[in-house]
Amino acid sequence: MTTATTTTYIGTRLQRKEDPRLITGSGLFTDDVTLPGMVYVSLVRSPHAHARIRRIDTSAATKEPGVVAVLTGKDLEATGVLPVFISVPKQSTSKHMPIATDKVRYAGDAVAAVVAETRDAAKRAADAVTVDYEPLPVVVDATKALEPGAPIVNEELGTNLVFTYPVKGGDIDKAFGDAEVKVSLHLVNQRLIANAMEPRSAAAKFEAGELTLWSTTQIPHFVQLIASLNLGLSQNKVRVIAPEVGGGFGSKLQVYAEELLVGHLAKTLGRPVKWTEERREGYLATVHGRDLVGDIEVAAKRDGTILGVRIRTVANMGAYLQAFAPVSATILHAFIIPGPYIIPAFDIEIRGAYTNTTPVDAYRGAGRPEAIYAMERAIDRLADEIGMDPAEVRRKNFIPPDAFPFNTITGITYDSGNYAPALDRALAMADYKGFEKRRAESKGRGNYRGIGISSYVEICGLAPSKANSALGVGWGGYESARIRVHPTGAVQVFTGTSPHGQGHETSWSQIAADALGISPNDIEVRHGDTFESPGMGVGTFGSRSLPVGGIAVHKAAEKIREKVIQIGAHLLEASPDDVVIEGGKVFVKGVPEKAKNFGDVSMAAYVANNLPAGMEPGLEATVYYDPPNFTFPFGTHVAEVEIDGETGAVELVRYSACDDCGRQINPMIVEGQLHGGIAQGIGQALYEGAVYDDNGQLLSGSMMEYHVPTAEDVPAFKLDHTVTLTKTNPLGVKGVGEAGTIGSTPAVVNAVIDALSPLGIKHLDMPLTPEKIWRATLKSKGEGKR
Amino acid sequence: MAQAITVTVNGTKRTKDVEPSQLLVELLRDTLGLTGTHVGCDTSQCGACTVLVDGRATKSCTILAVQTDGAEVVTVEGLAKNGELHPVQRAFASEHALQCGFCTPGLMITAVDFLARNASPSDAEIRHAIEGNLCRCTGYHNIVNAIRSAAAMMTMSAQSKVAAEVKR
Numbered sequence: 030m031t032t033a034t035t036t037t038y039i040g041t042r043l044q045r046k047e048d049p050r051l052i053t054g055s056g057l058f059t060d061d062v063t064l065p066g067m068v069y070v071s072l073v074r075s076p077h078a079h080a081r082i083r084r085i086d087t088s089a090a091t092k093e094p095g096v097v098a099v100l101t102g103k104d105l106e107a108t109g110v111l112p113v114f115i116s117v118p119k120q121s122t123s124k125h126m127p128i129a130t131d132k133v134r135y136a137g138d139a140v141a142a143v144v145a146e147t148r149d150a151a152k153r154a155a156d157a158v159t160v161d162y163e164p165l166p167v168v169v170d171a172t173k174a175l176e177p178g179a180p181i182v183n184e185e186l187g188t189n190l191v192f193t194y195p196v197k198g199g200d201i202d203k204a205f206g207d208a209e210v211k212v213s214l215h216l217v218n219q220r221l222i223a224n225a226m227e228p229r230s231a232a233a234k235f236e237a238g239e240l241t242l243w244s245t246t247q248i249p250h251f252v253q254l255i256a257s258l259n260l261g262l263s264q265n266k267v268r269v270i271a272p273e274v275g276g277g278f279g280s281k282l283q284v285y286a287e288e289l290l291v292g293h294l295a296k297t298l299g300r301p302v303k304w305t306e307e308r309r310e311g312y313l314a315t316v317h318g319r320d321l322v323g324d325i326e327v328a329a330k331r332d333g334t335i336l337g338v339r340i341r342t343v344a345n346m347g348a349y350l351q352a353f354a355p356v357s358a359t360i361l362h363a364f365i366i367p368g369p370y371i372i373p374a375f376d377i378e379i380r381g382a383y384t385n386t387t388p389v390d391a392y393r394g395a396g397r398p399e400a401i402y403a404m405e406r407a408i409d410r411l412a413d414e415i416g417m418d419p420a421e422v423r424r425k426n427f428i429p430p431d432a433f434p435f436n437t438i439t440g441i442t443y444d445s446g447n448y449a450p451a452l453d454r455a456l457a458m459a460d461y462k463g464f465e466k467r468r469a470e471s472k473g474r475g476n477y478r479g480i481g482i483s484s485y486v487e488i489c490g491l492a493p494s495k496a497n498s499a500l501g502v503g504w505g506g507y508e509s510a511r512i513r514v515h516p517t518g519a520v521q522v523f524t525g526t527s528p529h530g531q532g533h534e535t536s537w538s539q540i541a542a543d544a545l546g547i548s549p550n551d552i553e554v555r556h557g558d559t560f561e562s563p564g565m566g567v568g569t570f571g572s573r574s575l576p577v578g579g580i581a582v583h584k585a586a587e588k589i590r591e592k593v594i595q596i597g598a599h600l601l602e603a604s605p606d607d608v609v610i611e612g613g614k615v616f617v618k619g620v621p622e623k624a625k626n627f628g629d630v631s632m633a634a635y636v637a638n639n640l641p642a643g644m645e646p647g648l649e650a651t652v653y654y655d656p657p658n659f660t661f662p663f664g665t666h667v668a669e670v671e672i673d674g675e676t677g678a679v680e681l682v683r684y685s686a687c688d689d690c691g692r693q694i695n696p697m698i699v700e701g702q703l704h705g706g707i708a709q710g711i712g713q714a715l716y717e718g719a720v721y722d723d724n725g726q727l728l729s730g731s732m733m734e735y736h737v738p739t740a741e742d743v744p745a746f747k748l749d750h751t752v753t754l755t756k757t758n759p760l761g762v763k764g765v766g767e768a769g770t771i772g773s774t775p776a777v778v779n780a781v782i783d784a785l786s787p788l789g790i791k792h793l794d795m796p797l798t799p800e801k802i803w804r805a806t807l808k809s810k811g812e813g814k815r
Numbered sequence: 816m817a818q819a820i821t822v823t824v825n826g827t828k829r830t831k832d833v834e835p836s837q838l839l840v841e842l843l844r845d846t847l848g849l850t851g852t853h854v855g856c857d858t859s860q861c862g863a864c865t866v867l868v869d870g871r872a873t874k875s876c877t878i879l880a881v882q883t884d885g886a887e888v889v890t891v892e893g894l895a896k897n898g899e900l901h902p903v904q905r906a907f908a909s910e911h912a913l914q915c916g917f918c919t920p921g922l923m924i925t926a927v928d929f930l931a932r933n934a935s936p937s938d939a940e941i942r943h944a945i946e947g948n949l950c951r952c953t954g955y956h957n958i959v960n961a962i963r964s965a966a967a968m969m970t971m972s973a974q975s976k977v978a979a980e981v982k983r
Contacts, residue, residue, distance in 0.1 A: 227853070
């Protein structure tokens with residue numbers, strides 16, 4: 030088998046193929062799909078967080094002008110429950126109907142759907158639906174939800190406990206018994222709202238027995254699968270298209286009620302149907318992220334050596350269990366808490382709880398930001414306790430480079446890693462050595478200055494299908510690719526990944542170009558249409574697209590390359606071992622003047638009257654790539670802040686990050702992923718937080734109350750990288766979509782706490798708003814009552 | 816009661832009947848089919864719907880269609896002239912200032928208006944100018960670079976025009 034060894038295009042800053050349509054306004058997003066005869070859906074949503082539905086009166090709504098149909102939960106019972114793809118041990122899974130039938134379990138739970146000729150008419154008629162609710166006691170806080178006597182959110186389960194998930198390794202009692210020093214922190218990892226800039230939308234048409242469903246989704250194939258099963262359509266009659274998708278960050282990693290609803294309506298009404306969420310509606314009815322509360326304890330020696338880590342955490346799952354929800358709280362969280370460190374003993378127990386709040390699922394990083402936040406805050410607490418430089422505590426506990434492959438205490442195997450160089454380079458960029466001088470200068474201005482470090486390892490490349498099975502994930506973690514070379518030599522790559530900003534059309538072209546010896550400009554990458562891509566694509570989430578989907582493209586291109594060389598050798602009357610492809614020419618090594626064009630060879634493959642003996646005609650290859658292991662990107666981020674001594678406002682004065690995602694296919698895209706991730710992590714540290722009152726009303730219910738960072742809230746970022754290739758895949762790529770979010774949040778919080786440490790402040794929970802900091806500084810000065 | 820208005824959109828006069836409650840963004844997207852202008856929120860925070868109204872960047876979800884009677888509106892579809900991209904469009908692509916591209920039209924329009932009033936802005940001025948346009952993908956880093964780069968391109972092109980005039 031010939032292997033492509035050239036990296037002509039891999040590693041270059043190729044301009045994005047996606048951009049020409051996106052900068053001219055010609056890209057098609059789901060809400061841009063408008064069809065003749067289209068009708069529009071508006072949902073009636075519960076104002077109560079927990080209430081029994083006594084009666085729904087739709088008669089007035091039905092009489093409103095332009096109304097086509099009004100549906101309640103009973104009309105949709107036949108479409109079945111919304112899917113949960115995860116089953117951890119003893120999981121109690123809620124029965125989540127597309128529209129509530131018996132009772133509502135969170136403010137925003139849908140109770141009826143109105144279909145009308147226009148958006149406005151549907152909205153007006155939705156206001157005319159009257160629902161008689163019997164309000165029930167509400168539980169919002171996950172810890173309280175697990176106490177005896179708490180209101181039960183899903184009565185059929187008899188409990189609010191979703192799961193108890195323990196992971197243990199080593200002798201934790203001995204670790205704490207031997208400890209010279211113990212530190213502990215109570216940490217709130219607040220609830221977040223993803224706020225992808227494109228609101229969710231779904232449109233459908235049903236023609237000649239075939240359903241076409243456009244959706245703002247990260248997983249079109251799963252939407253197709255569930256739409257087929259739940260709507261009673263043969264899967265070959267359900268085409269799901271994820272056109273341009275305007276960001277996801279996990280919030281579009283679902284099969285949502287509205288997708289099934291528009292499919293059902295298109296099928297039953299025989300008219301095209303569209304639903305697009307309003308942003309405030311999205312705040313209630315699109316999944317939220319994070320929301321973990323826990324205690325971390327670290328046992329260590331006075332020299333900074335960590336002996337053991339113990340964690341008890343409660344994860345708020347919201348009112349219903351969503352498609353992948355337990356994964357973020359359990360697997361992607363617990364297993365990666367040790368990060369880059371040698372942890373001899375480990376003991377974690379995570380409990381999931383139902384509450385009367387919007388359901389929670391993956392949000393950029395999905396479990397890993399929570400894990401690294403806990404560990405990195407604890408490391409800083411330990412450094413503070415023993416009076417040691419936090420950088421040195423990290424360095425002391427790093428897994429040394431000669432220890433790989435390294436089996437962690439949680440039972441996973443890091444194939445590769447080299448953590449100290451990334452730390453060193455990040456510290457150098459941050460001028461860590463010169464910091465104390467800057468701190469003194471800030472003090473002279475009456476301000477507090479702090480510097481914070483965060484070193485992480487993440488777990489990407491989700492996932493080996495066997496590992497998925499062992500962990501309770503009900504579907505394999507492979508990815509698919511099909512490459513079709515047309516007779517003329519035109520190349521199309523069909524990928525099972527479903528990008529929504531990540532630039533797969535560009536990066537996949539670079540990968541295929543190097544394997545095929547042609548230009549990326551001669552390759553078209555197509556995605557997000559279940560009638561074009563291979564039978565199953567798992568989709569885009571968890572920084573998996575490149576280390577799984579990109580490798581599938583690479584392997585499919587290698588198959589094509591092999592066949593082109595075989596045919597080329599036959600036409601050139603040479604041995605395949607001597608034939609190469611370069612610059613779109615197929616020739617015997619050293620004899621480029623006697624070459625066949627790539628297109629001549631593809632034409633020969635289809636003309637098929639002069640092929641090597643026994644070779645089948647055509648030039649097409651499909652690959653399902655199942656990775657043998659996860660990948661483990663790593664890095665160190667350093668944040669520096671200056672806090673206004675009067676107001677408590679945090680200014681991020683410097684941000685430096687050194688990340689290692691293995692080989693970079695397109696460094697420009699890698700940097701973009703890091704910039705965006707870092708900004709989102711800063712958002713969690715300083716600005717963002719979903720807030721409920723005790724009645725389950727979302728107080729941060731719009732962009733006016735929930736602060737998505739603006740250009741003035743984040744600094745310019747200084748980036749560097751190291752390259753440690755993973756041995757898990759032939760390109761050595763590891764994934765980078767979430768690294769920024771994972772590294773940044775703890776770095777920023779550590780910087781703020783470092784700044785406030787002269788006041789004796791040991792910890793504050795996120796978001797670190799000016800008010801929170803101001804109050805804390807007053808309290809520490811003994812002026813708390815002011 | 817619907818009323819007839821005449822708006823010049825991307826250089827073409829359009830006369831349409833609009834409802835008094837119709838927003839400019841609805842006229843552009845639903846009536847005129849110009850779907851490059853996006854709706855990202857309902858509280859005037861995100862700026863995805865920003866268009867030029869008589870040269871000024873305006874959130875088209877916050878202005879009624881009837882208010883634009885007689886006005887000149889430019890959307891993302893009208894930024895390129897004679898098949899040539901606007902320097903802001905070119906800079907957004909070359910600096911990788913967009914990922915999902917949903918917020919991009921609004922950000923580019925804001926930048927066009929801003930650069931018309933400030934030809935050589937500082938980074939702080941750029942950040943202030945775009946604080947009404949949210950982007951969740953890029954962390955703004957490359958957007959700031961793109962606007963700075965577009966400013967340089969536009970200054971250079973203006974200077975070469977002057978030089979050409981002087982030569983003549």
